[in-house]
Amino acid sequence: MNESKKKLDGSGQCTDKQIISRRLFLKEVSLASLTAISGSALLQACTPTPPQPKTALPAVPGPVNKQAAAAPMTVMEALKNRKSTNAFQLSHYRKKHFWSCVGSLGINRPDSGKRTAPSAVNAQEIDIYVLLAEGAFVYDAKANQLMPVVSQDLRPKSSMQGFMKDAPVHLIFVADNAKYRNIPQAQRELFSSSHTGFIGQNVYLYCAAYGLGAHFYASVDRSGLKTSLKLRDDQSVIFGRQLDIQKSKVRRAEVSRIYSYCLLSPDRIED
Numbered sequence: 001m002n003e004s005k006k007k008l009d010g011s012g013q014c015t016d017k018q019i020i021s022r023r024l025f026l027k028e029v030s031l032a033s034l035t036a037i038s039g040s041a042l043l044q045a046c047t048p049t050p051p052q053p054k055t056a057l058p059a060v061p062g063p064v065n066k067q068a069a070a071a072p073m074t075v076m077e078a079l080k081n082r083k084s085t086n087a088f089q090l091s092h093y094r095k096k097h098f099w100s101c102v103g104s105l106g107i108n109r110p111d112s113g114k115r116t117a118p119s120a121v122n123a124q125e126i127d128i129y130v131l132l133a134e135g136a137f138v139y140d141a142k143a144n145q146l147m148p149v150v151s152q153d154l155r156p157k158s159s160m161q162g163f164m165k166d167a168p169v170h171l172i173f174v175a176d177n178a179k180y181r182n183i184p185q186a187q188r189e190l191f192s193s194s195h196t197g198f199i200g201q202n203v204y205l206y207c208a209a210y211g212l213g214a215h216f217y218a219s220v221d222r223s224g225l226k227t228s229l230k231l232r233d234d235q236s237v238i239f240g241r242q243l244d245i246q247k248s249k250v251r252r253a254e255v256s257r258i259y260s261y262c263l264l265s266p267d268r269i270e271d
Contacts, residue, residue, distance in 0.1 A: 051126075070183055080203060084215045101210075103201060119195055120191045120194070125192060128171055130169065132149070135150055157221050159221065167243060168244055169242065170240060172240050177192075177234045196238045200241060
């Protein structure tokens, strides 16, 4: 055996054979490490991720009735009977009796997607949030559906006036400013207030025609609802409205008549 084949040469340095063996060892260790890392990454990628817990949302009530039965009075009679009510009858009606009212704010010209209330530059920036005991929903006019937002009962937070909180249904009008294009902020606020007023009057006329109680209010807890409804920075709460059966002058015959007219249609929603 040559002197260079020994483990150590005369100077105490590693021989060529030991250097080669050490290189092979390091190479094998590196390959093994890479294989282990790759296998671990592959195993991690193939391992299914456990489902993340989701916030429980209220059940979607179902399609909103686009049309109610024929109104029991003319437009002129509805205008005559239009008024705000501050006291409400909570025992006669379930919430399904208000879906036609919400549906009346939807699309009435399917070819253009325009709605029953006018909208400057066709922005259609007003979203209608419906607050119920089981949670909050937003009305999707295109799908004619109430979409769940949160499962919390936000009605007590809707208004700063105590008597407003007694009604079982609240409508909150929210402006989505992202739908405006090249319109100054001051003009946006003017447009949104006007659009909400148009929608509000439609609701008033519907309620007057079908014997429902309604009250349009400006004393909205805007900051509280903005947080609770998880609105974006470019969304703003404008006004609110409450709905129910009028507490005064409600007789059995009138209740029966309203019941038959409001939502007893083939596509009615069952609780």
